[in-house]
Amino acid sequence: MFEWFANTLRQYPEIAIFLSLAFGYYFGSFTYKGLGLGAVTATLIAAVIIGQLGIEVTGPLKPFFFLMFLFAIGYAVGPQFVRGIAKDGLPQALYAAVVCVFCLLGGYLAARFAGYDLGSAAGLYAGSQTISASMGLATDAINRLGLPPEETKRLLDAMPVAYAVTYIFGTMGSAIIIALLGPALLRIDLEAACKRYEEKHGGKKEAGGPGTAWHQFEMRAYRVRPDGRVVGKTATEIEHLAPEHRVFVERFRRGDKIVDATSDTVIQGGDVVAVVGRRDVLVNLIGAEAEEVDDRELLAVPIEGVDVYVTSKDVDGRSLAELAQLPWARGVFLRKITRGATATDIPILPATKVHRGDILTLVGRTQDVGQATKMLGYPDKVTDVADVMFIGAAIAIGALVGAIVYNVGGVPLTLSTSGGALIAGLFFGWLRSVHPSFGRIPSPTVWFMNSVGLNVFIAIVGLSSGPKFVAGLQQLGFGLFLWGIFATTLPLILAMYVGKYLFRFDDAIVLGAVSGARTTTASLGMVNDRAKSQIPGLGYTVTYAVGNTLLTIWGMVLIILLA
Structure with a gap:
């Protein structure tokens, strides 16, 4: 029976991919206090175990899903990325770039000191910085080195081994360092800092609760x-x-x-x-x-709740206090602000600024909400239909541009099709936030392209390297885990001090900015829990957009530096 099962997987490797996804998503869903393996690492481990059967996956399946994933990443963070570079998010964008350099430095130094080969170095960097996507660009870079096929395969097989070993501390350790060690190192009281921030920016109690300037509402009838x-x-x-x-x-x-x-x-x-x-x-x-009366006919007004995708130039960068004074805001209440690829909830305070690409949840009378929607942007209506023509054309354009090779001083330089797809996602994601009449990709579709696209790529990597995984782990040993700790910890410690003392971020948002620049959502959740507030999220979205982009590209840069 087992022989039949193994032979079937060898003959139909697509079954092995789906099996890896099933086990990966199942075991990756288990968490303890917000920490866990996650779907990516669990999928890699499952694929490596299944790959011991000697399964080969050929054809364009791996790059297809990886390009889809990279485009989805760029599309989701595009508005925040462009705004961070071009407007008032510039300090946070610059900070994220500095932190990303620290992350690259940490991986580079660890690989140099330990004497790891290119594949192990790329895996160590990807795992210690929890940026799985960088392995795809590192793979492209290694394939372009012109090495013998056997050497190239040996390097590529070493990559997931190093990734799996270093990822565990990369994700759990970073959350612990930022959320638990960070406040002690920076000598800040998170809860008190968030309360001061709320008071300074117009909040009176916990953001989003009773006492803030905007809240859920009721309509009541009174006799004069x-x-x-x-x-x-x-x-x-x-x-x-x-x-x-x-x-x-x-x-x-x-x-x-x-x-x-x-x-x-x-x-x-x-x-x-x-x-x-x-x-x-x-x-x-x-x-x-006044005397309250129960006048059902008077109170029977059409009420509507609408998610509005903000595109207006006139609204971009203005505070809620400013917007509340405009005529079209009369009778309209704000329940929620969602921002960025990770759908971060932004605290609702009078000084909170609204940006293009934000999704505002408005409630009020139908006619009032309709008027406000026109002034803000477009209703983000629930739909299952994605603009597949747009997706296909955008990825194709990005990949074609990325495939062009430029010779500079005799050295061939290229973005690669992967880098081109990422840049295309950033550009078209931003363009969509400005002109949302085309290019709609529903959030569930973006999630599928992002999560499943990456995990199919990871599953194929694990299946292909499975037979040599155990041998590679024995060869690299426990020292790899320790170097991973070094590569994870050094950039985070530097990032915290630079954020507080050089960029002078408010104590309430500095750890959120560190989490965003390192793209570690788990640590943001822990920081918010310790702060008993959503305020740290104000430092997360712009830094996440820049960090997610640069940390991914660093996979290719690291190979160039080490080669």
């Missing part, structure tokens, strides 16, 4: 007393009676008639007014002075 202080005042004047809160008069009943309120509507005694705002404001502020 004949001697009430709002009698004879316009809707705008009434709303300004509570200037520190966002409260709006939406409609009113006068006799048997129900009328939508405008800013010039004058309220009379005996009117029943529908007011919208935060629940605590309506209960504590208005409820204490």
